[in-house]
Amino acid sequence: MMTTPGYDYDDPSLRPSPVTLDDLEKLKATVLFSSADEAALKTAGDVLAPQIDQILDVWYGFVGANPHLVAYFSTPSGTPLPDYLARVRARFAHWILDTCNRPYDEQWLAYHQEIAIRHTAEKKNETDHVDSVPYIPLRYMIGFIYPITATIRPFLTAAGHREEEVEAMFNAWFKSVTMQVTLWSYPYAKSVW
Amino acid sequence: MMTTPGYDYDDPSLRPSPVTLDDLEKLKATVLFSSADEAALKTAGDVLAPQIDQILDVWYGFVGANPHLVAYFSTPSGTPLPDYLARVRARFAHWILDTCNRPYDEQWLAYHQEIAIRHTAEKKNETDHVDSVPYIPLRYMIGFIYPITATIRPFLTAAGHREEEVEAMFNAWFKSVTMQVTLWSYPYAKSVW
Numbered sequence: 001m002m003t004t005p006g007y008d009y010d011d012p013s014l015r016p017s018p019v020t021l022d023d024l025e026k027l028k029a030t031v032l033f034s035s036a037d038e039a040a041l042k043t044a045g046d047v048l049a050p051q052i053d054q055i056l057d058v059w060y061g062f063v064g065a066n067p068h069l070v071a072y073f074s075t076p077s078g079t080p081l082p083d084y085l086a087r088v089r090a091r092f093a094h095w096i097l098d099t100c101n102r103p104y105d106e107q108w109l110a111y112h113q114e115i116a117i118r119h120t121a122e123k124k125n126e127t128d129h130v131d132s133v134p135y136i137p138l139r140y141m142i143g144f145i146y147p148i149t150a151t152i153r154p155f156l157t158a159a160g161h162r163e164e165e166v167e168a169m170f171n172a173w174f175k176s177v178t179m180q181v182t183l184w185s186y187p188y189a190k191s192v193w
Numbered sequence: 194m195m196t197t198p199g200y201d202y203d204d205p206s207l208r209p210s211p212v213t214l215d216d217l218e219k220l221k222a223t224v225l226f227s228s229a230d231e232a233a234l235k236t237a238g239d240v241l242a243p244q245i246d247q248i249l250d251v252w253y254g255f256v257g258a259n260p261h262l263v264a265y266f267s268t269p270s271g272t273p274l275p276d277y278l279a280r281v282r283a284r285f286a287h288w289i290l291d292t293c294n295r296p297y298d299e300q301w302l303a304y305h306q307e308i309a310i311r312h313t314a315e316k317k318n319e320t321d322h323v324d325s326v327p328y329i330p331l332r333y334m335i336g337f338i339y340p341i342t343a344t345i346r347p348f349l350t351a352a353g354h355r356e357e358e359v360e361a362m363f364n365a366w367f368k369s370v371t372m373q374v375t376l377w378s379y380p381y382a383k384s385v386w
Contacts, residue, residue, distance in 0.1 A: 023332075026261045030336035032343075068219045120385070138382040139216075142375040143223035145338060146368050150225075175339050182335040189331040189381040192313070
């Protein structure tokens with residue numbers, strides 16, 4: 001696979017997350033995430049892998065149709081930044097597969113903390129060397145749980161799995177997205193996270 | 194209907210929300226919430242109304258089975274507060290129906306801001322005059338999007354609607370829960386909300 005700029009998942013110098021494995025266990029319990037969900041996500045990864053571009057087309061079509069969302073990939077005066085959109089898209093492709101295939105361990109927590117701060121004034125724009133708006137408001141990260149979950153369902157049916165298997169993959173995806181957005185909310189709330 | 198302690202939805206002295214109707218429109222667009230969802234929620238309200246106690250039994254069973262969640266209805270030293278649990282439960286019943294039946298207008302925003310601050314150190318415990326822990330961490334409010342959404346689905350099938358109607362009610366519920374948790378996150382993030 002070609003190197004994707006800014007995709008630092010396996011960078012051993014990533015800072016440890018302030019979120020502990022014990023915090024993660026409690027978060028998993030809160031969204032009812034179990035080993036059955038890990039297995040369903042592995043299957044989902046196989047189903048989604050050949051469809052990554054079509055999934056990203058749906059998500060980018062949605063963002064592109066909403067000026068209040070495109071704004072976060074634009075200059076402060078509102079000019080969209082195509083290179084920035086493209087670089088984030090390449091990392092988003094990894095994100096789909098990482099959601100399905102990576103173990104949810106300390107490295108996962110560390111990279112999600114990195115993703116989290118890249119949404120905030122501490123690090124937005126730095127990875128891609130762009131002059132965009134300074135941060136993404138928390139409300140759109142939480143709001144995105146719906147479209148990123150609902151739009152995946154049709155893609156999960158593409159390999160001919162039975163309805164109950166599709167439902168298991170859908171729920172595992174929903175749980176994982178909810179957990180990841182929760183992790184990304186950390187720098188917005190810190191002591192009351 | 195008997196008066197429910199602390200249920201102040203229609204209190205004309207509620208402070209206006211810092212979230213504007215324009216913010217709400219953008220949030221609706223982010224979760225793809227439309228007039229079709231309003232209609233589906235109205236139907237869901239009819240379907241769920243006779244099942245409120247059973248729904249709350251499921252949710253309270255889930256909280257009760259998780260010590261890290263019961264803690265927020267307990268004293269700081271960990272003794273559960275049954276009266277507090279019961280008072281919140283009575284308001285939770287209203288919340289189900291309000292989610293389905295209330296217009297999402299300025300009064301809705303105002304009451305959701307009131308709910309929001311009741312999760313935080315500014316006002317937790319005050320409404321019910323209890324000595325519980327000082328706030329609910331943001332992570333469990335976001336995490337709750339999953340169980341509060343997934344567990345409603347079986348109840349939506351109870352009135353014999355067709356699968357596509359159930360699916361429409363489920364998606365409208367999911368969108369609304371996501372929006373409401375987003376509103377409840379406001380006091381945790383404030384200027385970066």
